[in-house]
Amino acid sequence: MDFRNKPLRNVAFAFLFMTSLGYAAQDKQQADYRDYQNAPEHVKTFYKTQHANQTYDFASKKLSQYGQLNHGTYSIWETLELLNKMVDESDPDLELPQIQHALQTAEAIRQDGQPDWLVLVGLIHDLGKMLAFWGEPQWAVVGDTFPLGCQFSDKIIFSETFKDNPDSKNPNYNSKLGVYSKFPQNIGLKNVIMSWGHDEYLYQVIKEQSSLPDAAKFIVRFHSFYALHKEGAYQYLLDEQDKTLVPWLEVFRKYDLYSKSAKTVDVAQVKPYYVALIKKYFPKEKLQW
Ligand SMILES: [Fe+2]
Numbered sequence: 001m002d003f004r005n006k007p008l009r010n011v012a013f014a015f016l017f018m019t020s021l022g023y024a025a026q027d028k029q030q031a032d033y034r035d036y037q038n039a040p041e042h043v044k045t046f047y048k049t050q051h052a053n054q055t056y057d058f059a060s061k062k063l064s065q066y067g068q069l070n071h072g073t074y075s076i077w078e079t080l081e082l083l084n085k086m087v088d089e090s091d092p093d094l095e096l097p098q099i100q101h102a103l104q105t106a107e108a109i110r111q112d113g114q115p116d117w118l119v120l121v122g123l124i125h126d127l128g129k130m131l132a133f134w135g136e137p138q139w140a141v142v143g144d145t146f147p148l149g150c151q152f153s154d155k156i157i158f159s160e161t162f163k164d165n166p167d168s169k170n171p172n173y174n175s176k177l178g179v180y181s182k183f184p185q186n187i188g189l190k191n192v193i194m195s196w197g198h199d200e201y202l203y204q205v206i207k208e209q210s211s212l213p214d215a216a217k218f219i220v221r222f223h224s225f226y227a228l229h230k231e232g233a234y235q236y237l238l239d240e241q242d243k244t245l246v247p248w249l250e251v252f253r254k255y256d257l258y259s260k261s262a263k264t265v266d267v268a269q270v271k272p273y274y275v276a277l278i279k280k281y282f283p284k285e286k287l288q289w
């Protein structure tokens, strides 16, 4: 397995750093999650860097680069195990390895009797974090996502830090509709360039390699777009199909956030159920990444 040294070192560092903070998600009330004003300094620094660097040009280039899916061939379960080495620096609520976040989310959905495709979304939704293994910095992998090529909403967390983003001074990009103004209003999210990260990457991977329903693919693609599904911003970019799918983001958010717990899932015990579920919606065992 070819792990480039730098990302692995970063991942190991992030893990040690967050463990030493002792920022446990255990026994939290719902209001305590995503408390960014009282977030650790490294989370604030993360967003300052992300907001300065995620430009329309950057995200467009990453989309065409990774859209080629030429970074290797892996099964879903293999990527889950690879991500077990990673902790998300942008997340103030989680210090467990990613496989536990995946399984905790999926198990919470399963226990609520939701459709099996939603359970599978719980399992796979963060697998786009494989970007870290391909050498991408954390700010191009994790964190909330937002539209590019148009005005930054003040509903985005730490929106004041967009002053460091060159797009905020570019008249092509800083009006309400920006590059989308040449299209009729309500262009639809499928035509919007979002900040580059694990959501869009995994969507590129699964869009033609799985038989998951549109709602599942929409959740994968936009689950980190909190300004939309939590704050209601950017309604003017949504088309009719988006409007019918946004409620799924709200459903999913509950599981993605509130299933985070220090109590771990027994991987060996649940694995057979998930291997069968993956098989149902992914015709080929190995996917192009
Ligand atoms: Fe995510």
Ligand SMILES: [Fe+2]
Residues within 6 Å of the ligand: 101, 125, 126, 256
């Ligand atoms: Fe997640």
